[in-house]
Amino acid sequence: MTRTTSKKVKAIALLSGGLDSTLAIKLISDQGIDVLAVNFFSPFCTCNRPGRCEAKEVSDKLKVPLRRIGLGREYIEMLKSPKYGYGKNMNPCLDCRIMTFTKARQIMEETGADFVFSGEVLGQRPMSQRRDAMRIVERDSGLDGRLLRPLSAKLMKPTIPEEEGLIDREKFLAIQGRSRKVQMKLAENSGIDDYACPAGGCLLTDKGFADRLRDLFEHGEDSLYDINLLKIGRHFRLPTGQKIIAGRNEDENEHLNALAKEEDLKFSAKEHGSPIVVLRRSRARKIMERAAAICARYSSGRHQAEVAVLYWFDSQDPTGTLRVRPIKDQVLKRYLI
Ligand code: SF4
Numbered sequence: 001m002t003r004t005t006s007k008k009v010k011a012i013a014l015l016s017g018g019l020d021s022t023l024a025i026k027l028i029s030d031q032g033i034d035v036l037a038v039n040f041f042s043p044f045c046t047c048n049r050p051g052r053c054e055a056k057e058v059s060d061k062l063k064v065p066l067r068r069i070g071l072g073r074e075y076i077e078m079l080k081s082p083k084y085g086y087g088k089n090m091n092p093c094l095d096c097r098i099m100t101f102t103k104a105r106q107i108m109e110e111t112g113a114d115f116v117f118s119g120e121v122l123g124q125r126p127m128s129q130r131r132d133a134m135r136i137v138e139r140d141s142g143l144d145g146r147l148l149r150p151l152s153a154k155l156m157k158p159t160i161p162e163e164e165g166l167i168d169r170e171k172f173l174a175i176q177g178r179s180r181k182v183q184m185k186l187a188e189n190s191g192i193d194d195y196a197c198p199a200g201g202c203l204l205t206d207k208g209f210a211d212r213l214r215d216l217f218e219h220g221e222d223s224l225y226d227i228n229l230l231k232i233g234r235h236f237r238l239p240t241g242q243k244i245i246a247g248r249n250e251d252e253n254e255h256l257n258a259l260a261k262e263e264d265l266k267f268s269a270k271e272h273g274s275p276i277v278v279l280r281r282s283r284a285r286k287i288m289e290r291a292a293a294i295c296a297r298y299s300s301g302r303h304q305a306e307v308a309v310l311y312w313f314d315s316q317d318p319t320g321t322l323r324v325r326p327i328k329d330q331v332l333k334r335y336l337i
Pocket residue numbers: 091092093094096097128200202203204205
């Protein structure tokens with residue numbers, strides 16, 4: 001079928017900044033289609049390193065406009081109880097995609113675009129890129145027939161824009177599976193050589209992070225602040241429910257010191273090389289002593305019988321000292337999340 005209208009064809013791209021979504025945009029814009037790239041980011045994305053935004057770099061390189069959309073509270077609520085469950089760790093991939101594709105559909109409708117497309121590859125990821133899962137995402141996001149996956153299009157039923165001749169299906173690909181060899185080759189041939197994040201990055205697929213997040217939700221803690229703290233330091237949960245975090249290096253110590261809130265207490269061993277330790281929401285003496293003992297354990301005074309540990313609130317001025325024995329490793333192990 002050929003084009004029946006002279007109206008410029010428009011499409012909405014989901015752009016992670018990774019290789020697959022970059023190639024998908026190239027395949028669509030090479031057909032003369034107007035592309036608006038949309039980049040969703042949640043508190044769990046790791047693709048955007050400080051001072052860099054992969055999606056912005058890709059959109060600049062491909063000369064397509066970019067809209068960035070942050071997913072906050074709504075995403076966290078979905079994450080606590082995803083309709084289609086979790087993958088191997090805490091990754092709710094189907095629900096996550098349904099949310100982002102639903103938002104992409106809304107942008108498609110607002111802007112009068114003809115379809116939405118992504119760099120998804122059939123069979124590349126076990127949870128969200130099986131054929132049936134891809135179909136669920138299409139249906140639940142309200143994109144029936146208008147969600148195109150150019151990298152695997154030839155293995156799938158033609159979409160409405162393909163059937164209407166708005167785009168040429170012949171120019172699409174039939175990639176499937178986990179190997180990225182074809183994509184790497186294509187990237188090389190198209191002069192795309194700086195894909196810093198080829199597989200995308202999501203903390204929810206990381207076991208250690210998922211364990212800490214599960215513990216957080218089990219204790220009714222779900223603020224963005226608590227979630228951001230999970231990215232720093234060693235985390236401990238006392239049997240009485242309080243949370244303690246210890247910095248692992250200078251960077252994390254600085255971060256913890258800067259991030260901690262008014263309701264938190266901070267600790268540092270007075271006469272030793274010491275981490276910053278944060279105790280969340282408690283000022284009970286016994287709990288403070290536990291936090292101080294953890295601080296002493298990770299300080300250079302760990303082999304001493306007693307260590308002096310300063311504690312203070314949000315101001316820099318120390319407000320008190322506790323003299324404690326460094327906590328024993330077998331006890332500490334029970335608290336470690
Ligand atoms: S890996 Fe993370 S960002 Fe990607 S679909 Fe799954 S939950 Fe969403």
